[in-house]
Amino acid sequence: MNFLGHLYLSNKKPNILIGNFIADEIKGKKYLLYPNEIQNGILFHRKIDTITDTDNNLRSLKKHLYPYVHKYAGVVLDIYLDHILAKHWAQFCHIPLKTFAWNSYFVLLKNQHYLPIISKYILLRMILGRWLTSYSSFDGFSKALKGMSLRRVTGINLLNAIVPINENYVLFENTCLLFLKDISEKNI
Known part of the structure; x- marks a missing residue:
């Protein structure tokens, strides 16, 4: 999952949301430098990543992507999960997506003193x-x-992933929807 999924799964808990947002920039045990609830958010992010990375259905989707984007198949799938979550937002949350987004931005801006420079x-x-x-x-x-391709010096155009996604659109959408419903209902 990318940003939207992680923020959504924070369940409107501000400190969990902060930790979930900054987690990719906090390596190893450096999470211990943060207050307890933010630590929990960082660990929660890592748990979500583990669940996403080890899900057999998502792994099968990565196999479709791999010939086109190689080791970045997981990155593409994370962004695609956010796309499906946003596209079907009303199935997951009663708050409009725009309101949820601005509420999340507000929490992060208000607490930006906890954010590493890259997260800011x-x-x-x-x-x-x-x-x-x-x-x-x-x-x-x-x-x-496209933005991810421009920011990362990979030599791989992540837009190539659109080919297998379009060829298998129903499979990708249904698999991701099922995963999102499942992870939303779990008490993780």
Whole structure:
């Protein structure tokens, strides 16, 4: 899962949301430098990543992506999960996506003293680009892939992943929807 999924699964708990947002920038045991609830958010993020990475159905989708984007299949799938969550937002949350996004931005801005520099930069770009709401369209998903390709010096155009996704659209959408419903209902 990418940003939207992690923020959504934080269950409106501000400190969990903060930890969940910064977790990718906090390596090893450095999470212990944060207050307990933010530590819990960081650990929660890692748990979500483990569940996502080890899910057999999602692994089968990565096999479709691998010939096109190689080791970045997981990154593409994380962004795609956010696309499906945003596209079907009303099935998961009674708060409109736009309201949820602004509430999340507010919590993160209010607590930016906890954010590493890279997370502050990401947050600024996220707000200016309206990333969380843009995921709801396939065009927004494509823009996220393009932006990721430009930010990472990989030599791989992540937009190549659109080919297998379009060829197997129903499979990708249904598998991701099922996963999102399952992880939303789990008490993780």
